[in-house]
Amino acid sequence: MSKQSAPRPIAVTMGDPAGVGPEVAARAWAARREHNLPPFVAIGDIAAIEAVWDGPVSRIGDMDEAVRAFDAALPVWHLEDSGPLEPGKPTPAGATCALHALETGIGLTRTQASAALVTGPVSKHALHGIGYTHPGQTEFIAERCGVTATNAVMMLAGPTLRVVPLTVHIPLSEVPERLTSDLIVAKARMVARGLQRDFGIAQPRLAVAGLNPHAGESGQLGGEEVRIIAPAVEQLAAEGILIDGPLAADALFAPGIRDQYDALLCCYHDQALAPFKALHFHDGVNLTLGLPIIRTSPDHGTAFNIAGKGKADPGPTIAAIAMAARMATARERSCAPAK
Numbered sequence: 001m002s003k004q005s006a007p008r009p010i011a012v013t014m015g016d017p018a019g020v021g022p023e024v025a026a027r028a029w030a031a032r033r034e035h036n037l038p039p040f041v042a043i044g045d046i047a048a049i050e051a052v053w054d055g056p057v058s059r060i061g062d063m064d065e066a067v068r069a070f071d072a073a074l075p076v077w078h079l080e081d082s083g084p085l086e087p088g089k090p091t092p093a094g095a096t097c098a099l100h101a102l103e104t105g106i107g108l109t110r111t112q113a114s115a116a117l118v119t120g121p122v123s124k125h126a127l128h129g130i131g132y133t134h135p136g137q138t139e140f141i142a143e144r145c146g147v148t149a150t151n152a153v154m155m156l157a158g159p160t161l162r163v164v165p166l167t168v169h170i171p172l173s174e175v176p177e178r179l180t181s182d183l184i185v186a187k188a189r190m191v192a193r194g195l196q197r198d199f200g201i202a203q204p205r206l207a208v209a210g211l212n213p214h215a216g217e218s219g220q221l222g223g224e225e226v227r228i229i230a231p232a233v234e235q236l237a238a239e240g241i242l243i244d245g246p247l248a249a250d251a252l253f254a255p256g257i258r259d260q261y262d263a264l265l266c267c268y269h270d271q272a273l274a275p276f277k278a279l280h281f282h283d284g285v286n287l288t289l290g291l292p293i294i295r296t297s298p299d300h301g302t303a304f305n306i307a308g309k310g311k312a313d314p315g316p317t318i319a320a321i322a323m324a325a326r327m328a329t330a331r332e333r334s335c336a337p338a339k
């Protein structure tokens, strides 16, 4: 008889203890039955949860204990005291705790103690204040997993739209020089593979947005489409990837056009995230393709302006946990020996 392996919980980092991360993790647990969420464990300062939520918590010491506790209480992997806590007021001690939670979550997932990693929102400004040099969590996780930043691809996924910012956390003025044909080719390949592996789409259809108005109007309104984007699309098409572009970004998000594609590749952060959040602010997931581990995240930030006020919507965290669970199941099935 084959031995049944114990289910592994999902590691959910709380992010900055002064942000909305602790409360959305707690409220996701409260909604676990309604959303059929698998066992997960919140990682961070237990006091950050207790400051904003009066539901049951269980301080756990290993992942099996988390699975046993999950039905009756939110399992918390307590890391450290992050100092005096005031929701909405980030501190260096809080940023340090958020970073330790991220390190712990990555470690637990890389060693397969947890099935997937869901990261809570951090303040990049507060992290940089304690010496963190990565642009976001994506690049940090990639580095810890031995993956180059180019091959760790940020995707925002919701029920009706998936977008990929080809350049991410850089000033807008640097986008034209950082957008290269090589970058587009590398990221589009990872997107096509990721959609096959993690979303079960056999032949993903991609589109690349133009950078300039009207996708450059044949070079009259900017040269990036002709010099950079079109040659990349040509190369990808020659490799057998189904891809269109450069397409005018203003119309690309219209219903009837966006629906023709499995993912839209956009030249810069807000070209991708502004339309995405207009559609999926309450159920959007940020995920990283190209990693050996599964990593998802709610699509919002620390929301210091509403932290601790009971206003934070747990919808994106619920969606991030549910998506991580589906991806873990898909990867486990693809690795299972054929019967």
Ligand SMILES: NC(=O)C1=CN([C@@H]2O[C@H](COP(=O)(O)OP(=O)(O)OC[C@H]3O[C@@H](n4cnc5c(N)ncnc54)[C@H](O)[C@@H]3O)[C@@H](O)[C@H]2O)C=CC1
Binding pocket: 020, 024, 120, 121, 122, 123, 124, 125, 126, 137, 286, 297, 298, 299, 300, 301, 302, 303, 304, 305, 306, 311, 312, 313, 314, 316
């Ligand atoms: N995954 C991550 O770790 C992310 C971190 N950030 C960081 O968060 C900090 C704040 O960034 P902002 O641009 O202000 O974005 P933000 O997402 O924190 O807030 C933007 C607006 O959305 C609202 N909001 C955010 N989450 C909400 C929720 N769950 N329910 C209801 N309303 C919500 C906020 O109250 C605010 O009005 C920055 O330091 C940024 O770097 C931003 C995006 C993602």
Ligand SMILES: NCC(=O)COP(=O)(O)O
Binding pocket: 135, 136, 137, 138, 139, 273, 286, 297
């Ligand atoms: N705007 C998306 C975002 O800031 C998330 O970045 P990351 O921390 O997941 O790299």
